[in-house]
Amino acid sequence: MKQAIYQQFRDQKKGGKxxxxxxxxxxxxxxxxxxxxxxLGVAAKVDYFFVGGSLVISSHLDECIQQIKASCxxxxxxxxxxxxxxxxxxxxxxxxxxxxxxNPELLIGQHVISAPFVKQSGLEIIPTGYMVIDGGxxxxxxxxxxxxxxxxxxxxxxxxxAMAGEMLGMKLIYMDAGSGAKRAISExxxxxxxxxxxxxxxxxxxxxxxxxxxxxxxxxxxxxxxxNAIEKDLTLIKEISDAVHSVASKVLG
Ligand code: 1GP
Numbered sequence: 001m002k003q004a005i006y007q008q009f010r011d012q013k014k015g016g017k018x019x020x021x022x023x024x025x026x027x028x029x030x031x032x033x034x035x036x037x038x039x040l041g042v043a044a045k046v047d048y049f050f051v052g053g054s055l056v057i058s059s060h061l062d063e064c065i066q067q068i069k070a071s072c073x074x075x076x077x078x079x080x081x082x083x084x085x086x087x088x089x090x091x092x093x094x095x096x097x098x099x100x101x102x103n104p105e106l107l108i109g110q111h112v113i114s115a116p117f118v119k120q121s122g123l124e125i126i127p128t129g130y131m132v133i134d135g136g137x138x139x140x141x142x143x144x145x146x147x148x149x150x151x152x153x154x155x156x157x158x159x160x161x162a163m164a165g166e167m168l169g170m171k172l173i174y175m176d177a178g179s180g181a182k183r184a185i186s187e188x189x190x191x192x193x194x195x196x197x198x199x200x201x202x203x204x205x206x207x208x209x210x211x212x213x214x215x216x217x218x219x220x221x222x223x224x225x226x227x228n229a230i231e232k233d234l235t236l237i238k239e240i241s242d243a244v245h246s247v248a249s250k251v252l253g
Contacts, residue, residue, distance in 0.1 A: 002123075004124060005048075005075055005077060005091055005124050006124065006126050006171055009222070016248050017248075018217040018223070018245065018247045019048065019222065019244065020047050020048075020213070020223070020224050020226075020240060020241045020245065021047060021048040021049065021050045021077070021202075021204075021223055021224070021226075022037065022041055022048075022226060022227070022237060023052075023053075023079065023179075023204065023225050023230075024051045025052075025053040025231075026052075026060060026064045027053065027056055027058045028231055029064060034067050036234065037049075037234070038072050038074075040238065041072065041074055042074065044237045045245065046074055046237065047075075048074060048076075049076045049077070050078075050227075051065055051068075051076055051079065051090065052078050052081060052085050053081050053140070053179065054081040054144045054145070055081055055144055056082075056084075061087050065090050066089050069089060075092065076090045076091050076092075077092045078090045078092070078093045078123070079096075080093065080096070081141070083110055083113065083114035086118055086121055088122055088123060090123060091123070093121070093123040094126055094128040094130075094172070094174065095125045095126060095127050096128050096130040096174070097111070097127070097128070097129060097130060097170070098130050098131075098147060099129045099130065099161055099164065099165045099168075099170070100130070100133070100147070100149065100158075100161055101145055101147025102147060103145060106145055106147065126172055127170050127171050127172070128171065128174050129165025129166070129172065129173045130174050130176065131150060131161055131165075131173065131174065131175045131176065132145060132147070132149040132150065132178060133150050133152060133177050134151050134152045135149070135178045135181025135182055135185075135205055136181060136183035137182045140179060141179065149178075152177075152185070153186075155186075155188055155189040155192040155193070158189050158192065158193050159192045159196050162175075162197050166197045166198065171199055171200075172199055172200050172202060173197060173200075173202070174202040174203075174204070175190070175203050176205045177205030178206070179205060180205075180206065180228045181205040182206060184208075184212055184216070188219075190203055190219040190221050191219040194219065194222075200222040200223065201221055201223070202223040202224075202225060203216050203221035203224055204224065204226065204227070206228075207226050207240070208226075208228075210239040210240045210243035211243070213240045214246065217243075217244055217247040
């Protein structure tokens with residue numbers, strides 16, 4: 001099984017380096033805006049492009065990925081809301097299991113149905129414990145997943161969920177307040193989770209300013225994901241990238 005991107009996640013974490021991923025929602029871009037995002041992403045030393053969304057309506061996912069791949073070497077990682085977003089032209093797939101919810105379809109059901117297709121895609125598969133945290137208002141992911149998010153002030157629940165995910169064999173934990181969340185995840189919760197797991201921790205949802213990305217990294221996030229705020233203001237790519245890369249965490253042995 002391929003491991004290049006995951007190895008990169010591990011190496012970055014081991015070396016105390018924080019990473020920044022720009023989330024591209026295929027529904028919200030066209031060829032011109034992808035070209036702009038890629039140019040700014042390269043200039044700002046963005047580490048990854050995540051592509052996908054809880055609900056993708058348009059059918060140009062493959063085109064969108066191919067355009068990114070043709071114009072830069074930044075890895076493209078699928079962040080799919082459903083098996084229909086599995087696309088072999090990307091570099092890796094976050095193979096999400098919604099461990100914060102109790103909807104069996106998103107824990108294992110859809111995986112079973114799509115397993116042969118996912119395997120045939122040739123993608124690097126990264127088993128990811130996906131945790132939705134209450135972001136202050138219903139988001140697309142909280143509605144579509146039909147599962148209650150973890151309350152924002154219940155850090156212990158988040159911690160135990162992440163620990164269980166790691167012990168079940170997940171290679172990553174992704175804590176998400178949901179796209180466009182009113183309230184991003186608290187540093188207190190990130191710190192609690194990160195102190196109790198060894199696998200890389202991705203944090204996203206509702207991050208709109210570089211300071212928040214910086215504080216999230218300081219609290220233990222290894223990869224910061226931003227989508228919405230960048231769609232509104234492209235200058236944030238460089239500001240958030242610089243903020244994330246300025247954080248040096250404790251180097252693990
Ligand atoms: C959503 O974590 C991502 O799943 C990013 O959220 O669009 O709010 O930045 P935003």
